[in-house]
Amino acid sequence: MADKQYAIVLDTKKCLNCKACTVACKFENFVPVGDDTYRIWVTEMPLQGKFPRLHQEYQPSQCQHCENAPCEKVCPTKATFRTREGVVLVDYKKCILCKACMAACPYDARFVSDLHEAVEKCTFCMHRVSEGREPACVETCPTKVRVFGDMNDPASDAARLLSSRQHYQLKPEKNTRPRLFYLA
Amino acid sequence: MFQSLDKYRSMIRINKDVPSMPFIILGAILLFLGFIGVVRVFWQGHEAVYGVTRQVPWGLLIATYAYFVITSTGLAFIGGLGHAFGVTVFAKMSRRIVLLAFIILLAGFTQIGMELGHPFRLLYLFILSPNFSAPIVWMGLFYSIELVILAIELYVVFNPSGTNHKVAAVLGFFALLVGIVATSNLGFVFGSLTARPFYHGVYFPMYLVVSGIAGGAALLMLIYNIIYKFNVPDFYSDAMAGLGKLMGICLGVMIFLLSWKIVSSLYTQPQDSVEAVTTLLKGPLSSHFWIGEILLALCLPVALLLISRVKNLKALGMAGLAFMIGMFFTRYDFIVAGQLPPMRAGLEGAGVETIAGLVQYSPSVGEWMVFALGLGLFLFLYFMSERFLVLDEQTRQ
Amino acid sequence: MIGNKMTRRKFLGISAASAAGVAFAPALTRVVRASEKTNDYSILPKGKREFIASNCDMCVNKCGIICEVVEGKLHKINPNPKNIKSRGMLCAKGNAGAALPYSPDRLKTPLLRTGKRGEGKWKEISWDEAFKLVAKNLADLKEKYQNRSCVAFASTEGFQEEFYYYLVNSFGSMNTVRHTTLCLSSNIQGWSSVFGVFPDADLQHAEYVIMLGSDRAQALITPDSVDFQRFKPKGQKLIVLDPRFTETAAKADRWYPVKPRTDQAFVLALINVIISENLYDHAFVETYTYGFEELKNLVVEYTPEWAQAKCEIPADEIRQIAREFAYHAPRSVIYPGRRSAFYPNEVYIRQTFAILAAICGCWDTIGAVVPKSSVKLNMHNVIFPFFMLSQPRVDKQAVGLVKDVVPDSVACPMVGTGLPVDSCAFLSEKDGSWGSFREAVLQDNPYPVRGFFCFKQNPVQSVPNVQKTLTMFEKMEFICVIEQQMSDTAWYADLVLPHSTYLESWDPVHNLGGIEPIVEFRQPVIKPLFDTKTMFEIAGGIIHEMVKIPSLWDDIEPADFEAFKKDILEGVLDKPIVEYIQHQVLEYPGAFEELLKEGFYTPDGGKARYGSTRNPDFRFKTKTGKIELFNERYKEFGLFPLPKYCEPSALPGPDQYRFLVGRTAWNTHTSTQNNPYLWEIQKENTIWINTAEAKKLGISQGDEVRVKSKVSEQTIKAYVTEKIRPDCVFYVNGWGRQSPWMSQIYKRGASESEILEDVLDTISGSMCMHETFVTITKI
Ligand SMILES: Nc1nc2c(c(=O)[nH]1)N[C@H]1C(S)=C(S)[C@@H](COP(=O)(O)OP(=O)(O)OC[C@H]3O[C@@H](n4cnc5c(=O)[nH]c(N)nc54)[C@H](O)[C@@H]3O)O[C@H]1N2
Ligand SMILES: Nc1nc2c(c(=O)[nH]1)N[C@H]1C(S)=C(S)[C@@H](COP(=O)(O)OP(=O)(O)OC[C@H]3O[C@@H](n4cnc5c(=O)[nH]c(N)nc54)[C@H](O)[C@@H]3O)O[C@H]1N2
Ligand code: SF4
Ligand code: SF4
Ligand code: SF4
């Protein structure tokens, strides 16, 4: 049987901009308080239109777990690697903190962690997934903007959403083939 | 053992007429500042001491690293020309060339060593777990080889029983070759960053190599002027003129490359590339660019070379000085400009702070201290050598 | 959101916030936990790992939580996916709760003031001393004023609040003030005037939703904040009226930046169209309602064209919305919302909403507004003594008092609608009315109030007109504040008692039912970290000291005193609180175990309950027992019985803006701003100013501006945006703090209650927080 291929599908139209996901991630993953230290963010997209015809969307995002991961390629020590499930991770003990991956990532998904003394970023909460739990940001979200699942399992919610709804990825021109899919 | 040491006695001498003391003292002061910087880094950690950020992970230290090591490979190139390609005018400078290249490479290594979070991990991981698709591995490899070659070259050119020219030629050739490969790879370390189109293409590898050679020439022209208190003896006229011409050619190529880089970046308009170039032309880096890169590194040297018709050795020294200062900005701008366009717009919640659409970076005091370490090391070691070693081939003849 | 990035700086490892963060990070034993095929993803310390169910207490919603505790240390608070009220969500604040027990700014031991009030000089004392001190002060005050009501007790809802009332009732004061008149009492009043109760909205099934003056995306209310996006049925339409383009407005199919205070005109016009076009639910109106003809006559003049002139929503769109609303009825919701402390005629505004629901039959059926369900709990039948020296509430007796609080501009037109200006008509006895209470105390009318207790409330920052509250404090001979942190109120206290966090204590069972019935409780997930106590223990401790002072019991029968000690002390407070909890759910076998396991209990799987009142014989809690479109009781009180439109009595003058109040999703009132994980989302508040207006005033993004109202002024940074009407400004409450012990946020941003005027709605006793007009000047 083929390996699982993890992905997150996001329905940003449901996002409340409530920041529950960002705080949940910090606690779950021991990410310290700080303006530069975060694995996940929720961007307020530019306000469209003129008063009173306004429109605004919120775009939650995190590491895209690129299939063609620029960070992985430039990492001199293979500290950054992709698992067979398509999750891009950092082996903290192999990281020399050269920060090439940070410079290479088109999504600004990485940062230097004082705690790990290495570069870190979203792990898709693999430590939770391996216990059969959802990633912290997915679980906590009031409106369940994010759906985490196995693209290879047609019965998974993620796969079903991908097959039934139009979607897009961020910065397709970078040919990174993200595993974060945004529903149109 | 002692006998063999005895041999080297002829290499040692106190050169009172060389104005080395001020530079040694300056070097020692800078080293001391650098030492404080190092202690701070070990005490407080990189994150607290350096001004680099999530959006601009590479800052002053990568720039100073590039500044030093690329100049070193430029010197190795010039040395190689002399040894391997029979461009004999530079032969009489070979000790200084090799010594400068070696020391300045060491200075560069201090910068990267302090920049890396885990320099010691690197030592074994490059062997245990190298990722050959990563340009850093190649760059690291070639610069390491370069250091080894330069070390051997040092041994060869300082051999009291006379330089074995065949060996020197082979070494010189490899120093030149590895230097070019290493520096162009350094260019590709940036060129491989998917995120940053500004660095993509052949421009930076070429520009770095060529500007490195110009840098090597400039440094030599400056050093000779310093040693001889801006009164370089005629003995070196031909070598100096050779350096001047070499530098002139390099400057020409640089102007050519730079113009096309700017035009093509503006013309083809890949978003972040255009933004990066704009930071240089009229953005936060514009004063660096126009004063440092254009005036000091290009216009002034070109003007001095042209006016002096590459004959006035003082003018060459001045051109070297201007270039070495200007080149510092060139390296800095190259590193920083490419990183200023943010990967995500600085919108509310994005976690990215921008001013006029660009992220900010300015080096911290700690980073300047580490630069002082590199510069201090270079000045101290080199001018100690000037003071105590026999560096002129002339006197041996 | 609101300009938080203006104050961003690179975070160096030395500031207070990171101290808190680091303090919280686990002992840095890096344990690699093998998982799937890779090495270390997480650095959870090795050791005993437990998942304990309880409920959040970072705001009113009490979402279900499952706490991950490792080696006795709380690592993470997770949502409880099974909780039918919170529907598996946990907001930013709920998550940040995990830092609360470990906050360096927590109160850790009882503190007695040694310097002047507000000077910040404190002495640590033992609980024993503290209890004695409280009892002595209570006794002294009672002796001195010969009136137990001379001590007032303020509080806000919470699972331990009932034990605060054990203390209140053991002392015998009638003066209690709760948060409701700052919050939703006018809303409850308005809806209850029609249906006898305050209902919930079935957003999961509604096809058409009109939301006015509620911000469900940021002002989180469960389950609505979840339902209105996650479970919204396909094709549901959402109409939002709000002078600000809120996150909720961003989700709307149509957003109207309604002219503030004129929602009533809009809804009256909807009613007008629905009646005149005969779109109402005839059968329902006939069977269940009272006073339709009177209503019909009233709304004749309220045409869409008339309304357009008031609320600035085009008449044809009003017509269309009316038709759509009627078309989708009964699966149409006019959203009751929560906070309604907006305007002096708020009760009528909310009554109008309720009437719209009533005539369309959008009541107690799937997709409509539905009365709340509850689970009957076993009560502890304790009877408190009758104290001879208890005088009735100050705010109830002080006739003519409200006249002074209701500004002329507001008062005069109100008379026209039949509102009395001499007193608050419908105080809920226990809640009181913050505004009139404070006024009465300030005037010593009818008697002096000289002691003040405060539990889980921060009136200095949550009651408009801070100066008045502080002046009231000056009258007090003894102020005791039971708190978790040194709030601005605690800062001015004489004695501060540290309360345990919700993560360290047992809390009794409470009903939280909406359409689905549910009860919740709390159990400790970690051991108490400091020398803190719960209200249960504090009440017990104080009352034990009180019974030692004979003079405190000389106005009751000796027999009552003995019964009191037996009932209240031996019967409840001396026993373990777990017994109290078990007693509450005695009637439901297995319920206690269920609570321990899940943190909540529902008798029948928590199924939604519809239709309990949809029975022609059902008696609604109104005078006629019917759904009253015409309110008989109002008529009796001399109030206008129908929702007559009341013109805004005062409008912003030239150069003035109406100040609006609202929420952000990542903070609760004035409680949470100092939590580093929330502070990093927003580091200070900023004032929303419409782009065009800002231009007129020469204000650009981030400029410091001075906001000046009749009562005070504040300085704050500008957030220039298209997201607000040109005639309004807004900033969120919770900033501009006076207590230096709120180390992260001390003096950051501006206080809202400082500049808010204290205007009263006399029917519900509610504050009117959107009746303040301010001028803005660039500094
Ligand atoms: N995150 C978070 N959630 C909370 C709370 C919290 O502090 N933080 N507090 C909880 C509590 S106690 C309460 S009471 C609720 C309050 O929640 P809500 O009842 O939703 O009330 P608010 O968010 O205070 O304000 C509602 C909106 O009314 C708008 N408004 C002002 N004037 C008018 C007007 O004249 N007409 C109309 N149509 N709109 C107007 C304001 O701009 C604001 O957006 O939130 C609860 N949920
Ligand atoms: N200016 C302005 N005023 C307002 C509002 C507004 O939007 N703007 N909103 C109004 C509304 S809707 C409401 S509901 C009220 C809310 O106003 P308050 O009821 O005063 O609520 P908070 O401001 O959250 O303050 C609660 C205090 O209780 C403390 N606390 C928290 N948990 C515990 C506990 O377990 N034990 C004890 N002893 N203390 C605890 C917190 O530290 C905090 O200081 O404010 C009203 N006032
Ligand atoms: S988003 Fe960035 S960090 Fe994540 S896999 Fe892609 S390149 Fe790597
Ligand atoms: S910083 Fe670490 S993870 Fe990133 S490229 Fe360098 S070694 Fe790899
Ligand atoms: S998946 Fe886990 S690590 Fe990644 S953003 Fe979500 S919570 Fe953070």
Ligand code: SF4
């Ligand atoms: S938790 Fe969900 S709704 Fe809230 S900001 Fe994150 S993605 Fe948006």
Ligand code: SF4
């Ligand atoms: S809404 Fe947030 S703060 Fe309120 S109870 Fe739920 S999780 Fe806690």
Ligand SMILES: [Mo]
């Ligand atoms: Mo409230």
